[in-house]
Amino acid sequence: MNEQSPLAGLHILVVEDAFLVALDLSDQLTDSGCEVIGPAASVKQALEKMDGVALDGAVLDVNLAGERSFPIAEVLASRGIPFLFLTGYDSSTVFPDEFQQAPRLSKPVNANALKNAVAHFRHR
Template identity: 35%
Template sequence: MTHSDRFSGTRVLIVEDEFLLAEETRLKLEALGATVIGPTPDVDEALEYLDTTQVDAAILDIYLTGEFVFPVAERLQDMGIPFVFASAYDAEIIPSRFEGFVLCEKPFELEKIAQALFASAQRDH
């Protein structure tokens, strides 16, 4: 079993403003058996999804058109939902309160993202 197999049956929020990258990630996740929430390029819409939809994990682009995704990361952290930052930006841009959340570079490598998202769950078993 690969790490990415663990996406099967999960509900994954994608917050990404590059349409083609978001769409490619959606298709790959769905092929692995995940239900994709979004994708959305918008912080407010992502927060609305978190208020109205069950989410098990999230993949976040750091900088969306004109805004940082950190309010979404804060909400996910408060809710105890695992997430990773997926961005071309340097890790230094991430506030220290998010230390421990993995930065995966674009293009997304779902195996690395799965390993990061599900590492704590694996340690719990």
């Protein structure tokens, strides 16, 4: 773990259904000092993984094999846990009104953009 990183010690839920992308995201976050919860590949898995776990934030793929991750975002928002969406969608019409202003990163995800976005979780 990188104890000098601004991400050191953050507990981050990763929700991504593409195995290699999930592995890459998890590795990037772990290498930056985060403790990764997951990855989870579905809404059900994500909700199970976050049950009883203290999270500092979450990285949510919008489309999970045809299922949207918005129910996870609703639970996170109700708990005051920051999150960001990963998306390949250009249009914001995919997002419900309550998540129009939520932070988003486009796929493929730039490693520095991911680290900078997750670093903001600490300051919320």
